[in-house]
Amino acid sequence: MFFNKKLKIRTRFAPSPTGFLHVGGLRTALYAYVLAEQNKGDFLLRIEDTDQSREVEGAVDNLLKSLKWAGLEAKEGVIIDNDDKIAEKGNFGPYTQSKRLEIYQKYAKVLVDSGRAYYCFCTSERLESLKNDQKSAGQATHYDKHCLSLTKEDIKAKLDNEEKYVIRFKVPEKQEVVFNDVVRGEIKFNTADIDDQIIIKSDGFPTYHLASVVDDYLMKINYIIRGEEWLSSTPKHVLLYEAFNWPVPQFAHLPLLLNLDKSKLSKRQGDVAVEDYRDQGYLPEALVNFVALLGWNPGTEQEIFSLDELIKLFDVKKIHKAGAVFNRDKLDWFNSEYIKKLSSTEFKVLARPYLEKNITKISADLNLEKLFEIEQQRINKLSEIGNDLSFIFTDNLAYSVADLVWKKSTPELTLKNLELLIGELEGYSQSNWRADSLEKNIIKFIAESGLKNGDVLWPMRFALTGQVKSPTPFEVADILGQEKSLDRLRQAIDKLK
RNA sequence: GGGGCCAUCGUCUAACGGUUAGGACAUCAGGUUUUCAUCCUGAAAAUCGGGGUUCGAUUCCCCGUGGCCCUACCA
Numbered sequence: 001m002f003f004n005k006k007l008k009i010r011t012r013f014a015p016s017p018t019g020f021l022h023v024g025g026l027r028t029a030l031y032a033y034v035l036a037e038q039n040k041g042d043f044l045l046r047i048e049d050t051d052q053s054r055e056v057e058g059a060v061d062n063l064l065k066s067l068k069w070a071g072l073e074a075k076e077g078v079i080i081d082n083d084d085k086i087a088e089k090g091n092f093g094p095y096t097q098s099k100r101l102e103i104y105q106k107y108a109k110v111l112v113d114s115g116r117a118y119y120c121f122c123t124s125e126r127l128e129s130l131k132n133d134q135k136s137a138g139q140a141t142h143y144d145k146h147c148l149s150l151t152k153e154d155i156k157a158k159l160d161n162e163e164k165y166v167i168r169f170k171v172p173e174k175q176e177v178v179f180n181d182v183v184r185g186e187i188k189f190n191t192a193d194i195d196d197q198i199i200i201k202s203d204g205f206p207t208y209h210l211a212s213v214v215d216d217y218l219m220k221i222n223y224i225i226r227g228e229e230w231l232s233s234t235p236k237h238v239l240l241y242e243a244f245n246w247p248v249p250q251f252a253h254l255p256l257l258l259n260l261d262k263s264k265l266s267k268r269q270g271d272v273a274v275e276d277y278r279d280q281g282y283l284p285e286a287l288v289n290f291v292a293l294l295g296w297n298p299g300t301e302q303e304i305f306s307l308d309e310l311i312k313l314f315d316v317k318k319i320h321k322a323g324a325v326f327n328r329d330k331l332d333w334f335n336s337e338y339i340k341k342l343s344s345t346e347f348k349v350l351a352r353p354y355l356e357k358n359i360t361k362i363s364a365d366l367n368l369e370k371l372f373e374i375e376q377q378r379i380n381k382l383s384e385i386g387n388d389l390s391f392i393f394t395d396n397l398a399y400s401v402a403d404l405v406w407k408k409s410t411p412e413l414t415l416k417n418l419e420l421l422i423g424e425l426e427g428y429s430q431s432n433w434r435a436d437s438l439e440k441n442i443i444k445f446i447a448e449s450g451l452k453n454g455d456v457l458w459p460m461r462f463a464l465t466g467q468v469k470s471p472t473p474f475e476v477a478d479i480l481g482q483e484k485s486l487d488r489l490r491q492a493i494d495k496l497k
Numbered sequence: 498g499g500g501g502c503c504a505u506c507g508u509c510u511a512a513c514g515g516u517u518a519g520g521a522c523a524u525c526a527g528g529u530u531u532u533c534a535u536c537c538u539g540a541a542a543a544u545c546g547g548g549g550u551u552c553g554a555u556u557c558c559c560c561g562u563g564g565c566c567c568u569a570c571c572a
Contacts, residue, residue, distance in 0.1 A: 014572095015572090016571080016572050018571085018572075048572070050571090050572080051570095051571055051572065053571085054571065054572080120570095124570075127570090135498085138498070139498085139499090140498070140499045140500085140568080141498095141499090141568075142499095142568090164570095166570055184502070184503090187501075187502085188501095189500075189501070190500085192500095193499065193500045193501090193568085194500090194568095195568080198569085198570050200570090201570040202570055203570075205570085207569090207570070207571085207572085208571075208572050212572090227566095228502070228503090228565085228566065229565095229566055229567070229572090230566095230567090230572090231501065231502065231566070231567080232500070232501055232502085232566065232567035232568075233567070233572095235501095253502085255502090255503080256565070256566075258564095258565080260507095260508085262564060262565070263564090263565075264565075264566075290509095293509065293510085293521095294509070295509095297509085297510065297511080299511070299512095300511090300520095301511080301519085301520050301521080303509095303520085303521060303522095320510085321502075321503060321504090322502090322503050322504060322564095322565095323502095323503075323564090323565065323566095324508090324509065324510090325508055325509075326509095327507095327508050327509065327522070327523085329508080329522055329523050330508075330509065330521080330522045330523080331522095332522090333521085333522055333523090334522090340535095377534080377535065378533090378534055378535075379534095388533085388534095406531065406532095407531095452531090453530090453531060454531045454532095455531085456531080457530095457531040457532090458531040458532070459531090460531085461531065461532070462531090462532085465532095467532085467533090468532060468533080469532055469533035469534080470532070470533070470534095471532095471533085471534085472530085472531085472532090473531075473532095
């Protein structure tokens with residue numbers, strides 16, 4: 001291959017604006033970004049919008065924002081400028097394919113003129129019936145090169161007559177196409193299995209094959225990282241490079257991301273859009289770390305990596321060949337690890353919007369500091385914040401009295417202990433009403449009174465929360481404050497009487 | 498149907514041709530805790546099948562099987 005170490009590596013991420021950033025796309029972008037970064041090369045973003053019918057409003061903006069959120073911003077190509085607007089930057093633009101139509105037309109002509117491509121006027125009806133005939137005859141479906149036999153005069157007449165046409169690439173017959181893929185090694189295809197590809201559609205737009213090859217050449221991309229679904233198309237691209245007499249870039253086809261049933265990761269079987277994960281409260285570092293390890297790992301037992309570490313350790317030669325199931329359980333684990341690593345301030349800033357969404361009315365006198373502190377250690381994703389803490393925000397807890405009694409205790413004992421506890425707590429000063437000192441003092445009180453932890457702490461916690469599961473009674477009392485806590489304990493006593 | 502790619506615990510994966518096949522997530526059990534979560538300890542759990550090559554195959558080769566991708570005027 002022409003690729004060598006002296007050459008500056010230029011990679012690209014080239015999504016189609018047909019929706020949102022797919023998590024598989026996120027990984028492709030990540031690898032391309034990391035490879036460029038570790039080699040002090042360039043990483044650019046190109047928009048492949050050659051299929052007008054599939055274009056989705058706002059998709060580019062969305063793509064760019066998701067990438068930015070993940071920390072994978074390109075410095076060249078289609079970018080978000082300082083005013084948060086979509087812009088283009090770089091010397092090889094435009095970087096949006098719909099703005100490059102004349103370029104593709106020009107190169108398609110070059111191929112026509114050199115006899116490597118030809119006009120095709122076949123109607124979709126003819127193509128359809130051709131395909132059906134071949135199918136019923138048990139043959140592989142392929143274009144029959146019908147228009148290849150057209151004379152110059154025929155073509156001119158049809159063109160003058162403004163007949164609809166496409167331009168097809170003339171694939172050489174029965175020729176072996178060999179190329180090298182960094183992750184899969186040498187790959188061979190026979191052109192007998194490759195159809196004469198349409199490179200310019202009847203609407204004048206190029207197909208992916210022509211557009212990506214022309215752009216990658218013109219934009220000096222020398223390392224193509226993309227999903228494995230492109231592997232079968234690669235010989236077409238290699239043929240195109242050769243027809244133009246251009247150097248063939250290095251390819252790296254990434255293993256696919258899979259659903260639980262091993263099919264290609266898709267919607268319907270769960271979220272695939274990066275923004276969905278963002279909205280659920282996954283941290284970008286966690287998502288990036290997780291997808292980085294789907295298809296690659298450095299061979300050590302380390303699993304937590306920052307972007308900088310990935311840039312240091314990433315090795316294209318260690319990219320896996322087999323597809324990887326996108327396992328949300330493991331993602332949750334990564335996310336909880338990253339949430340725990342956040343500073344309390346960072347956590348508060350990130351989690352606050354979710355808390356406000358989950359809890360409609362937050363009274364001002366509550367100790368939210370404590371709530372955030374507790375939740376940071378307990379939740380897997382930001383959207384879970386406050387989910388089991390609704391008791392904090394209601395004044396009348398509805399629970400069955402029987403649940404107030406610890407499994408190894410009795411109602412009578414519970415009542416008695418609660419009364420003793422209230423007497424104790426009433427004597428505490430406001431300044432001592434903190435989880436840590438409450439714990440110390442209450443445990444001491446229980447011991448000195450000759451009581452059992454469970455006989456006191458379970459009813460205390462339950463009286464305060466009305467829930468079987470919750471944070472510790474000390475933490476809950478801290479959040480609620482002295483007045484509210486005592487109030488709830490008294491309510492419990494009333495119920496027990 | 499044709500072509501291509503791939504194949505280690507349920508999942509993500511490690512293992513110069515020589516390891517009791519290692520780790521992580523999930524699961525289960527025990528411990529800590531008033532409960533849940535956390536935390537600690539432990540358990541169960543894999544080389545798709547068959548042939549070769551080799552003193553010795555997870556590892557190399559072939560065949561089979563299975564899965565996936567492509568086979569569009571979609572990317």
